Each structure stands twice: as C-alpha cells, then as structure tokens.
Amino acid sequence: MMNSKVLPNKYALVTLALVAFACSLTSANDPSPLQDFCVAIDNHVSAVFVNEKFCKDPKLVIADDFFRSVNILGNTSNKVGLNVTAVTVEQLPGLNTLDISLAHIDFAPHGLNPPHTHPRSTEFLIVIEGTLHVGFVTSNADGNRLFTKVLNKRDVFVFPICFIHFQLNVGNTKAVAFAGLSNQNPGVITIANTIFGSNPPINQDVLTKAFQVDKNVVNYLQHQF
Template identity: 70%
Template structure:
C-alpha cells in the first residue's frame, strides 16, 4: 500500500481539476484565487547571456486554467536581447509589443521550402507564430523592449533549439550533430561544453 500511496501523492491533483468540463475536485473548494495571478507588470532582469527573460503564466501559476487552452507570457529584452529560436510543441503564439522594437520571424516547414517570414515590430504591433514552427524575437531598438505573448494551450511547452540540440542531458552523440549541422565533431563537442542558458524560468 505504501508505494501506491506515494504514487498517488506524486499526482498533480490540480491537473485533475476539470476533465471534460466536469470538476473532479469538489467545485465548492474553488475560489477567485484559482483564476488569479499578479506581478506581470514587473520588468525581470535581463542580465544573462541572451539578454532576455520569459515570464510564463500558465497552468503551473493559475490552476484554474486547466483544460481551458490558453496561457500568457511576458518577455523582457535588454538592448540587443534575443529570445532565441524555439518552438512551442502544443501552441500557437500571438505576440504584442508593449515597448521597444523587435525583429521577429518564423520559418515554415520543409514542404514550404523553409521560407522565413519576418517583420520589424513596434509598440502596438502584433505577430502570429503558428503552432510548432521555429521562431525568434530580437530587440533591434535603442532601449529595452517588452512583449506580451498569449499561447493557445494551458501548458504550451518551450523547446529552445540550441539548448535542446547542443545542451541536452545527456549530450546527443556528436556524430549526429556533426553530420546534421555540417561541422566537425570537435566543433560539436566544443558547443556541447558551453553553458546553454534557458531564458524561461
């Protein structure tokens, strides 16, 4: 019985809150705080190798979002700060620039010849990054920049391409990466020894 109880303990019960629109948890226990988050006005430090920081507000921060298919993120950029090429495996992103100037883009799939769609966005501009496509944002303005993103999942996931490719734990066999990226094994091993900062935290 002990092992079983521990497994039950390990379940994230919040995730069970709504299933198919029916409360699993006694709905009388839900209250306004289950639908609330505060602090998204706060500029986070961008003192890091990428010069950008993502602040996610998803089902981990707001339990009431479960099954509702939406979440938010704030992105702070230092001058020249980059939110590096990444994907969201379970969400489309729609991004609004609150301050500054961003160069943004996404790349279409192989069948569409990996076309790059880009825009320079200023305050009030909006851009869409369709589900699963590699995309990035670079601060190309004179000062800091801030963007507000919405994502079509309560748990969109983030895969930073460089981190997943060169910073996985354990590392990918260098032969794979050398052939894939047309560099030699030494270059791969050099890259795999670097510190790959995750700006989502």
Template identity: 70%
Template sequence: MGVFYFIVALLALASSVGFAYDPSPLQDFCVAINDTKTGVFVNGKFCKDPKLANADDFFFQGLGPGNTSNPLGSKVTPVTVNEILGLNTLGISLARVDFAPKGLNPPHTHPRGTEILVVLEGTLYVGFVSSNQDNNRLFTKVLNKGDVFVFPIGLIHFQLNVGYGEAIAIAGLSSQNPGVITIANAVFGSKPPISLEVLTKAFQVDKNVIDYLQKQFWYNNS
C-alpha cells in the same frame, strides 16, 4: 494603450479555442489541484470540486519586469496553468517577455500552442521558419509599439530587440500549457548529450565544432 492591445490579443485567442489541441471544457471551470484522492483527472491535471473554487484560483499577481541580466538579455515570465490553476481545460495562457537592448528570445518552438505577440514597448525584429514541406521559408517583420505578429503552432520562431532601449511584449498562447523547446539548448545541451556521430552528420561539420558547442553553457530564459 498597452492594456488595450493586450485585451485584443486575448480576444483573438479566445475566438480560436475551438481549434486548439486542448480539450473544450464541458463545465464552467476545472480548477487544477494535486490531490489525487478527491480530484478528477482532466487534461494533465486533477480538478477540485467546483463548489470549492474561489477567486484566487483565477488570479496571478504581479506580472512585472523580468530580470534581463543574463547572456541572452531577455526574460520570459509565463502565466500558464502552472501559475493560474483555473486555466485548466480553458486552452489559453500568456507570457510577458522583457528585453534588454539587443536582447534575444532565441529560436524556439511551442509544441502545443500558436502564439500571438503584442509589442508594448520598443522595437523587435521577429520571425518564424515554415516546415520542410514548405521549404523552410523565413517570415520576418520589424515590430513597433502596438504591432502584433502571429507564430503558428510548432514552428521555430524568435524575437530580437533591435532598438536602443528596453523592449516589452505580451504573448498570448492557444494552450493552457504550450510548452517550449529552445533549439540550441535541446540540440547541444541535452542530458545525456546527443552523440557526436549524429550531430556531425546532421550539421555537416567537424566533430570539434560539435564538441565545442556541447561544452557551452546554454542559458534558459524562461
């Protein structure tokens, strides 16, 4: 059953590739390589000679459980062009997200991709926030096994395991390399730190609050 919903998610993304930010391919494939002497630069990667491509260029082995023993209680295992070189120019990728009980995939954005999430096991409380133009409306839903939810490109979103057991989800993304910006990490864990003057005025709090937050360890679950 989980495989069925996974395939549905991929098909849904495939139908929207024409609207993605990644360029539409003009050839069957453009397998990424790091050889700048023999490759052709396309969409952030160099491409190998198509005649040298093989099945391993389109293969990723073992999308198994991630280690959720961390402060967030979640682990994201991405499968992007960095893991499957054959994804180059194809405008699609995915990720597996594992959750411990009460685990959180914290508020974050994907600057280059829309996400469609399929719950394989467990119960997740998910949501996203619209832009300032739409008055920052919060859209939320509780998802159970087999449910699907979409997070529009670039918008802040999250997933929280509200069940009593572990949860698993598969996310399809409309980019070969959608990127991720975890909000708390970016704002309070930047290197070098954002100035206290900027953050105290932005959040309208005392500088001691900002100083405390900047001194915390901001865990990266991906």
C-alpha cells in the same frame, strides 16, 4: 414540381462517412467543456481528474484561482538578455481546460528570445514597449521559408503552431512583449539548448554530419550549453 436526384447508396454512404469524419476531427481538435471551469489542484481527495489535473471542488473555488500578477521586471542579466515569465496552468490553476496561457517577455537592449518552438500551441505576440525583429520558418515541405517583420509598440504578430520562431530586440533600450498561447501548457523547445545541451549529449558524429562542421565546433557548442 422540382426534380430531385437521390444519390446511389454507395455515394450516400461515402458522403455520410466524410461528414462523420470531419465532425470527429472537429471534436478531437476543439472539445467542448463539460463544466463551467476546472481549477487545477494537487490534492486528489474528492476531486475529478481532467486534462492531467485534478479539479478543485467548485464550491471551494475563489477569485484568486483565476488571478496572477505579472507586474514585475524580469531579470535579463543573462547570456541572451531575456526573461520569460510564464503564466500556464502551473502558475494559474484556473486555466485548466481553457486552452489558453500567457507569457510576459522582458528583453534587455539587443536581447534575444532564441529560435524555439511550442509543440502544442500557436503564439500571438503583442509588443508593449520597444522594437522587436521577429520571424518564423516554415516546414521542409514548404521550402523552409522565413517570414520576418519589425514590430513596434502595439504591433502584433502570429507564430503558427510548431514552427520555429524567434524575437530580437533591435533597439538600444529594453523591450517588453506579451504572448498569448493556445494551450494551457504549450511547452517550449529551445533549438540550441535541445541539440547541444541534451542530457546525455548527442553523439558528436551525428552533429558533425548534420551541421557539416568540424567536431571541434560541435564540442565547443556542447560546452556552451
């Protein structure tokens, strides 16, 4: 007969508490859907509210609720040579509650997707055309380490959630990439725009001390954004 030991009550309670806590974290981070789908709709009549959107009556859902074409050439004639065509729940109602979204990214020659972060999403990037220099920076606690890679056609790269990251077209021709995001509404915070283009502007004394530059430099940058 095998020997068995029973944990003292206090240890059993701690073990059970830890298991329950782990399960609660799992549930909080990755909730199970309670319906087949929840196509977002603005009209709240006879609709259910889920994930900040009203659900369309399932009997009225059609294939176009799950469809959107991104077969377009984005206009990259701007300062950074970039065009991002987002496909979030705002553009594709069928994404509601599915925790995914997409972006079609066009780069002009030497175009840049400036340093930015997605507060609610990890990003998975695949290059369709051209060559991109990409990278992200880790947190202060990790020493702000920079991870970079040059990507060619069909290469992929992952940017962890919340980390500041960028993509630069290092070729003399246009580049195209698709980004998959782990949230139906990932959000985006472009660092330069946020810091130097806030409304109203951030106090220049704050920025001169933070960046250790002359106030004229801060004033110039704020006027750019």
